[in-house]
Amino acid sequence: MSETVVITGASDGIGAAAARALTAAGKRVVLVGRSREKTAAIARELHVDHFLADFSRLDQVHRLARELLEHYPQIDVLANNAGGIFGGREITVDGHELTFQVNHLAPFLLTTLLMDRLVHSQARVINTSSVANTTYGRLEVDDLETLEGYSPNRAYGNSKLANILFTQELARRFGDTGLTTAAFHPGIVRTNFASGSTSPMRMLYRSALSGLLLSPEKGADTLVWLATTQPGVDWVSGEYYVRRKLGRVNVQADDPELARQLWERSAQLVTA
Numbered sequence: 058m059s060e061t062v063v064i065t066g067a068s069d070g071i072g073a074a075a076a077r078a079l080t081a082a083g084k085r086v087v088l089v090g091r092s093r094e095k096t097a098a099i100a101r102e103l104h105v106d107h108f109l110a111d112f113s114r115l116d117q118v119h120r121l122a123r124e125l126l127e128h129y130p131q132i133d134v135l136a137n138n139a140g141g142i143f144g145g146r147e148i149t150v151d152g153h154e155l156t157f158q159v160n161h162l163a164p165f166l167l168t169t170l171l172m173d174r175l176v177h178s179q180a181r182v183i184n185t186s187s188v189a190n191t192t193y194g195r196l197e198v199d200d201l202e203t204l205e206g207y208s209p210n211r212a213y214g215n216s217k218l219a220n221i222l223f224t225q226e227l228a229r230r231f232g233d234t235g236l237t238t239a240a241f242h243p244g245i246v247r248t249n250f251a252s253g254s255t256s257p258m259r260m261l262y263r264s265a266l267s268g269l270l271l272s273p274e275k276g277a278d279t280l281v282w283l284a285t286t287q288p289g290v291d292w293v294s295g296e297y298y299v300r301r302k303l304g305r306v307n308v309q310a311d312d313p314e315l316a317r318q319l320w321e322r323s324a325q326l327v328t329a
């Protein structure tokens with residue numbers, strides 16, 4: 058029986074490219090997207106299952122987890138890849154800053170809702186972070202939702218630093234169950250990224266320079282590598298990778314107490 062690989066953000070960009078590569082490698086890929094049309098189109102192309110959830114609504118993350126638990130007795134890989142950079146400070150229906158919720162709280166919730174199944178499956182959890190964790194991340198544990206000093210870049214950098222802290226804490230809490238995890242930066246990749254943002258970053262992706270960016274296939278390479286090689290042999294659980302090598306992280310990622318606090322507060326926020 059081939060391994061089951063659930064990929065969020067699989068309707069486009071890096072996630073769709075990873076879904077194509079992992080299907081070609083013989084995995085049973087399960088797509089999760091937000092757009093009904095885009096997700097169904099990739100599912101038709103690859104002949105795989107698909108599910109929908111908008112991560113700006115935590116009720117939809119709960120529904121997604123229920124559906125995945127119902128359909129898949131074994132989940133070998135969970136790739137938390139959905140995400141993006143947005144515009145002015147916006148609050149979701151759940152009362153959270155949008156970037157923090159879509160990029161961190163929703164995948165945190167999805168992973169914890171699936172935890173028993175992931176542990177039972179000795180799964181690997183792969184989190185798509187970004188180099189923005191170092192360039193823009195400056196996380197205040199008492200202001201996780203960036204009430205002070207909000208900018209799209211800062212909120213994005215913080216959420217991508219949160220992905221790395223989550224990866225570390227997941228490895229610390231569940232490492233002895235056999236579950237493994239890694240975060241990675243895909244490179245600067247020519248996708249829809251930043252298209253709905255007011256961040257100056259969007260210019261790069263829409264300018265003539267976009268031709269110089271990595272293709273989505275190249276951007277998916279480290280995700281595919283993490284999903285198909287041996288944790289503990291080819292890569293170390295709890296770490297952050299760039300181009301298949303250990304990457305440099307924000308100095309705040311050297312603080313296990315911050316990772317612990319982020320986990321505790323995230324758990325409170327998704328149950329509040």
Ligand SMILES: NC(=O)c1ccc[n+]([C@@H]2O[C@H](COP(=O)([O-])OP(=O)(O)OC[C@H]3O[C@@H](n4cnc5c(N)ncnc54)[C@H](OP(=O)(O)O)[C@@H]3O)[C@@H](O)[C@H]2O)c1
Binds near residue numbers: 065068090093138244
């Ligand atoms: N491109 C880069 O240079 C770059 C660099 C570093 C990190 N990243 C990270 O790579 C990941 C994938 O981005 P990409 O470059 O492939 O961008 P993309 O082409 O815009 O794809 C983003 C994916 O995330 C999904 N998504 C966005 N908002 C969502 C929401 N509210 N709820 C559920 N799903 C949502 C999209 O779903 P729909 O299309 O169905 O709406 C799409 O499948 C992101 O986490 C991003 O932060 C990208």
